[in-house]
Amino acid sequence: MSLKLKALLKSPWVFHLSTGSCNNCDIEILDCLTPRFDIERFGILLAGSIKHADVLLTTGSCNRQSVVRLKRLYEQVPKPCLVAAIGECALSRGMFIHSYNCPVPLDRIIPVDVYIPGCPPKPEAMIAGIVKLIEKVKAGQKRKKK
Amino acid sequence: MTREDILNDLSVRFKDDIIDVFDKSPKRVYVEIKPESIVKLVSYIFKDLGARFNIATGVDTRQHMEILYHFIIEDINLLVSLRVKLPKSKLEIDSLVSVFEAANWIEREIHEMLGINFNGHPDLRRLFLSDEWPEGVHPLRCDYKEWDKKAIRDRGV
Numbered sequence: 001m002s003l004k005l006k007a008l009l010k011s012p013w014v015f016h017l018s019t020g021s022c023n024n025c026d027i028e029i030l031d032c033l034t035p036r037f038d039i040e041r042f043g044i045l046l047a048g049s050i051k052h053a054d055v056l057l058t059t060g061s062c063n064r065q066s067v068v069r070l071k072r073l074y075e076q077v078p079k080p081c082l083v084a085a086i087g088e089c090a091l092s093r094g095m096f097i098h099s100y101n102c103p104v105p106l107d108r109i110i111p112v113d114v115y116i117p118g119c120p121p122k123p124e125a126m127i128a129g130i131v132k133l134i135e136k137v138k139a140g141q142k143r144k145k146k
Numbered sequence: 147m148t149r150e151d152i153l154n155d156l157s158v159r160f161k162d163d164i165i166d167v168f169d170k171s172p173k174r175v176y177v178e179i180k181p182e183s184i185v186k187l188v189s190y191i192f193k194d195l196g197a198r199f200n201i202a203t204g205v206d207t208r209q210h211m212e213i214l215y216h217f218i219i220e221d222i223n224l225l226v227s228l229r230v231k232l233p234k235s236k237l238e239i240d241s242l243v244s245v246f247e248a249a250n251w252i253e254r255e256i257h258e259m260l261g262i263n264f265n266g267h268p269d270l271r272r273l274f275l276s277d278e279w280p281e282g283v284h285p286l287r288c289d290y291k292e293w294d295k296k297a298i299r300d301r302g303v
Contacts, residue, residue: 053222058228064275065274100290101275
């Protein structure tokens with residue numbers, strides 16, 4: 001495993017991006033960070049700038065205005081970068097699937113590594129999702145070595 | 147002024163402009179008016195009666211395009227909704243920006259979503275729709291058809 005990836009998995013810094021969600025998923029993400037769940041004890045830290053982030057937490061159904069911003073942000077993330085889609089809207093646009101303003105789902109715009117379903121997903125689900133993401137990357141690295 | 151005074155006053159003062167008054171509940175009354183007299187009526191309600199402008203809503207019904215201007219008279223807790231019915235062949239109405247500035251953005255929104263022209267609006271640009279959106283397509287109209295050939299409408303399962 002490269003040093004870069006090892007450091008990333010040890011302490012993934014997350015950047016929180018809302019592409020037009022109803023704020024419920026965002027509230028749950030904030031819940032993860034506050035003392036009750038306190039994911040900082042696992043080394044997961046909310047990064048203020050996209051240029052410091054390793055994991056992009058995306059919520060909301062991407063609408064026409066935010067798709068442009070999303071692409072611009074994804075270009076700025078230092079690679080390797082992992083993307084987590086949080087909530088039903090980010091997975092399949094949920095009830096907004098036939099909306100005039102939401103033409104494409106998130107995973108057709110940028111590659112998504114982990115899907116966390118729910119409306120909104122519980123903080124436990126989000127933590128489990130991030131843990132699975134870390135395990136997935138580790139397993140992928142091991143397979144590469146063989 | 148009580149509720150009855152205001153309603154009587156309106157119907158006497160503007161008897162040529164008001165088409166219909168629908169008394170829905172003690173807190174709410176709908177007044178249907180002619181489109182050309184909107185500025186006159188709104189200036190009276192806003193400036194002389196001291197009502198507060200809540201919001202305007204645009205509705206695409208089967209026969210007409212409707213705009214409802216919601217005003218609240220706070221002293222007597224009465225919500226007055228001025229209803230304007232525009233024929234679909236001539237979607238034009240006078241802008242209210244000259245009376246109060248708060249009408250600016252909601253008129254821009256109604257303009258892009260329903261395609262109603264507001265005469266005398268100072269700046270009728272787009273508010274919410276993106277730049278790639280084609281001209282002359284209004285998403286909240288009944289006859290809206292999807293124009294984007296690249297849009298994906300299945301859940302992928």
